[in-house]
Amino acid sequence: MRITRLYWAFFGASLLVVGGIELAVGILGVSRAVGPVSIGGTYVLWRGIILATAGGLYTHAVLADVPSIRERAIVVLASGMLWITAGTQLFTAVLEAIPGGAETWIAPPGAIFGALAPPYAPALIAVLLTLPAIRHVDGIAVIDRLREVVAS
Amino acid sequence: MDSQLDPAARWNLVDEIADQTVEYETAEASVADEIGQLMVSPWTGFPFAIAVLYGMWGFFGAVAGFFTDGYFVPLFDRYWLPWLQETFPLEGTWVYFVLVGDPAATNSFEAFGMLTSGLFIAVGVVVPALLALYFILSVLEDSGYIPRLAVLLDTFFHRIGLHGFAVVPMVLSFGCNVPGVEATRSLEGEKQRFIMMTLLSVFIPCGAQLGVMLSLIPQYTGFILLYLIAGFFVFGAVLNRVVSGSIPEFIVDIPPLRWPRPRPLGQKLAMRTRGFLTTGLPFVLVGVGVMNVLYVTDLMSVIGMAVQPVLTGWLGVPADTVPALVAGFMRKDLAVAQLSAIALTPYETVMSVIMISLYFPCVATFVMLIKEGRNSGGLTRVLLGSLATLIAALFIWGGLFHLLGIVMGVA
Amino acid sequence: MSDPSQILLVGHPNVGKSVLFNRLAGASATESNYSGTTVDYAEGDLVIDGDTVPIIDTPGTFSLDPRDRAEEVTVELLEDAADVLVVGVIDATRFERGLNLMLELIERGHELLVALNMWDQARRKGIDIDVDRLEWLLGVPVVPAVATEGRGIKTLQRRIDEAHAPSIEQVQTRIRNGS
Numbered sequence: 001m002r003i004t005r006l007y008w009a010f011f012g013a014s015l016l017v018v019g020g021i022e023l024a025v026g027i028l029g030v031s032r033a034v035g036p037v038s039i040g041g042t043y044v045l046w047r048g049i050i051l052a053t054a055g056g057l058y059t060h061a062v063l064a065d066v067p068s069i070r071e072r073a074i075v076v077l078a079s080g081m082l083w084i085t086a087g088t089q090l091f092t093a094v095l096e097a098i099p100g101g102a103e104t105w106i107a108p109p110g111a112i113f114g115a116l117a118p119p120y121a122p123a124l125i126a127v128l129l130t131l132p133a134i135r136h137v138d139g140i141a142v143i144d145r146l147r148e149v150v151a152s
Numbered sequence: 153m154d155s156q157l158d159p160a161a162r163w164n165l166v167d168e169i170a171d172q173t174v175e176y177e178t179a180e181a182s183v184a185d186e187i188g189q190l191m192v193s194p195w196t197g198f199p200f201a202i203a204v205l206y207g208m209w210g211f212f213g214a215v216a217g218f219f220t221d222g223y224f225v226p227l228f229d230r231y232w233l234p235w236l237q238e239t240f241p242l243e244g245t246w247v248y249f250v251l252v253g254d255p256a257a258t259n260s261f262e263a264f265g266m267l268t269s270g271l272f273i274a275v276g277v278v279v280p281a282l283l284a285l286y287f288i289l290s291v292l293e294d295s296g297y298i299p300r301l302a303v304l305l306d307t308f309f310h311r312i313g314l315h316g317f318a319v320v321p322m323v324l325s326f327g328c329n330v331p332g333v334e335a336t337r338s339l340e341g342e343k344q345r346f347i348m349m350t351l352l353s354v355f356i357p358c359g360a361q362l363g364v365m366l367s368l369i370p371q372y373t374g375f376i377l378l379y380l381i382a383g384f385f386v387f388g389a390v391l392n393r394v395v396s397g398s399i400p401e402f403i404v405d406i407p408p409l410r411w412p413r414p415r416p417l418g419q420k421l422a423m424r425t426r427g428f429l430t431t432g433l434p435f436v437l438v439g440v441g442v443m444n445v446l447y448v449t450d451l452m453s454v455i456g457m458a459v460q461p462v463l464t465g466w467l468g469v470p471a472d473t474v475p476a477l478v479a480g481f482m483r484k485d486l487a488v489a490q491l492s493a494i495a496l497t498p499y500e501t502v503m504s505v506i507m508i509s510l511y512f513p514c515v516a517t518f519v520m521l522i523k524e525g526r527n528s529g530g531l532t533r534v535l536l537g538s539l540a541t542l543i544a545a546l547f548i549w550g551g552l553f554h555l556l557g558i559v560m561g562v563a
Numbered sequence: 564m565s566d567p568s569q570i571l572l573v574g575h576p577n578v579g580k581s582v583l584f585n586r587l588a589g590a591s592a593t594e595s596n597y598s599g600t601t602v603d604y605a606e607g608d609l610v611i612d613g614d615t616v617p618i619i620d621t622p623g624t625f626s627l628d629p630r631d632r633a634e635e636v637t638v639e640l641l642e643d644a645a646d647v648l649v650v651g652v653i654d655a656t657r658f659e660r661g662l663n664l665m666l667e668l669i670e671r672g673h674e675l676l677v678a679l680n681m682w683d684q685a686r687r688k689g690i691d692i693d694v695d696r697l698e699w700l701l702g703v704p705v706v707p708a709v710a711t712e713g714r715g716i717k718t719l720q721r722r723i724d725e726a727h728a729p730s731i732e733q734v735q736t737r738i739r740n741g742s
Binding site: 029042043046047049050053054056057069070072073074076077080081084085087088089091092095096098099105136 | 183186187189190191196199200202203204206207209210211213214215217218221222223366371
């Protein structure tokens with residue numbers, strides 16, 4: 001339990017920082033790409049707010065004295081916020097790539113996959129780090145079944 | 153007649169039956185239940201709601217853009233419009249003008265005919281928007297999130313005489329006013345429905361308009377949106393006091409969180425879309441036809457001349473904006489786009505955009521207002537009430553912004 | 564019993580009535596979680612032993628003393644036809660309040676059959692309902708079901724002609740003897 005707590009606390013704190021940077025970028029109206037990470041684009045302000053508040057929720061969950069079930073629920077809820085944000089961005093990138101401009105009706109598969117190439121927004125990278133939260137999810141039939149499959 | 157128990161005796165009986173048949177194992181509360189509670193408590197609920205709304209508009213923008221810009225725009229502009237202009241007989245007559253519109257138009261929006269712009273707006277713009285919005289709404293409903301969002305926001309809506317459930321039409325309206333106004337039918341009571349549909353059509357800019365604003369004037373969009381939402385709540389509070397009638401309390405029943413099932417989801421999506429295609433679409437087409445008759449008979453320029461003194465005197469924007477205003481009857485997003493072609497000071501830009509948002513619902517919303525108004529206190533009451541609100545909003549809320557501009561020395 | 568003229572699905576809002584209805588009637592009514600959607604009731608056909616009987620999905624109802632439009636509609640539907648058969652739908656996770664409505668139906672002398680829907684969620688929450696005993700106490704068939712997955716629907720359909728209208732006094736007597 002200690003290690004996972006440390007993990008979420010560290011993850012939450014990093015999200016707070018990254019979300020803060022996105023917020024600043026959104027207010028100042030500049031865009032930056034550092035290595036595989038790009039910060040900018042429409043609604044970057046909102047993504048900043050979501051990332052920062054999710055980070056706040058993670059750190060609150062593990063640092064505040066709340067019952068274990070509540071702690072797990074908050075972790076799942078905050079992860080859900082990141083899943084929504086990242087899912088929306090992936091979905092948008094793919095749908096934008098499919099029409100493929102003026103000459104074709106459907107872009108070649110290469111171009112569609114190309115839309116998924118880096119650089120990525122921070123939320124997309126953060127999603128990979130939220131995967132441990134899945135084991136806290138129960139009471140949702142699909143995921144329950146998924147966990148049974150994984151366990152067997 | 154059968155013997156009937158009084159409620160207390162019946163509940164006693166229920167307790168006794170439960171005693172004899174039900175056993176509660178002390179099972180650990182599930183994380184899903186706990187999450188359900190987090191969603192309605194402000195500190196955790198609001199951040200999550202922001203993420204959900206972000207996902208909703210992101211999804212909406214992607215799907216609507218995919219269909220409208222990716223497929224319907226080229227389809228209509230490159231094939232349908234030229235074909236129609238080529239083959240439709242009676243060029244030069246009023247029939248041609250009403251049905252096809254401008255014979256030299258190069259895109260389906262500017263042609264202004266029933267079969268060109270009308271069909272394009274109805275099929276190419278509104279239908280994709282509806283599909284996307286109905287899908288999200290169905291997912292949110294079936295997962296049990298909507299009632300939780302309603303509880304979360306109930307306090308705010310109570311101030312303007314509405315219940316938390318009013319969030320459904322409001323959220324929809326930010327995508328497209330048409331399903332927003334339609335969704336007011338889920339609200340209890342004529343007063344509530346009237347207030348909501350009026351506020352929506354006057355104050356809430358649709359997704360297309362927001363998109364254009366974000367791409368053309370990103371630096372002002374936030375302020376404009378805030379000013380409009382403030383107007384929404386101020387005028388809501390006023391309407392709540394002015395409009396007679398009461399708003400019934402209702403019991404909010406919060407269902408457990410559930411994973412949406414594809415089948416019922418598909419059925420619901422199909423039913424709602426079919427509903428719009430059969431009942432909403434003809435209204436939109438007729439609306440465009442009526443607009444064209446206004447053009448043919450030159451009534452439109454008379455209206456334009458009439459509103460000009462108001463524009464320049466009361467609101468402080470140049471008369472050049474009148475054509476954009478007229479275009480706003482069709483699509484507010486393109487009205488905003490037209491504005492960007494006119495040389496305006498920052499103040500004039502912001503003021504004109506606010507004006508375009510306030511002054512009149514687009515034709516599709518307007519016909520939906522007529523359609524839904526009939527069962528929300530009568531057509532005349534709704535139309536006159538909305539019109540009065542609209543004029544008051546334009547003069548007072550728009551004038552107030554002009555005043556702000558003058559005080560700050562920018563107007 | 565003789566063939567009913569109509570089958571009515573009656574239950575609180577959000578107990579999965581519409582899904583159950585879709586399973587039984589195969590019609591295109593829709594499931595929804597929020598108040599307002601089912602005020603217009605859906606109608607379809609159910610085939611029992613080769614006979615076709617109309618089946619109606621009534622608006623969600625908390626009580627048979629109507630307090631709003633939706634509840635009025637349900638009460639009217641119940642009173643309209645003489646020999647209706649009622650399928651009472653209970654959310655098994657909220658067993659007591661559903662039972663309360665079932666008792667109201669029994670008091671009014673309706674032919675009743677009870678569907679204990681959302682059985683899976685109740686089990687997951689650790690709610691264990693003794694179905695056989697409940698059936699004996701109420702004197703009407705009780706069928707556990709998971710409408711969203713289609714479980715229990717066949718049984719429900721098969722046992723529809725076992726629906727029964729006990730008197731509330733009989734129920735009270737059995738409860739007294741049982742405890």
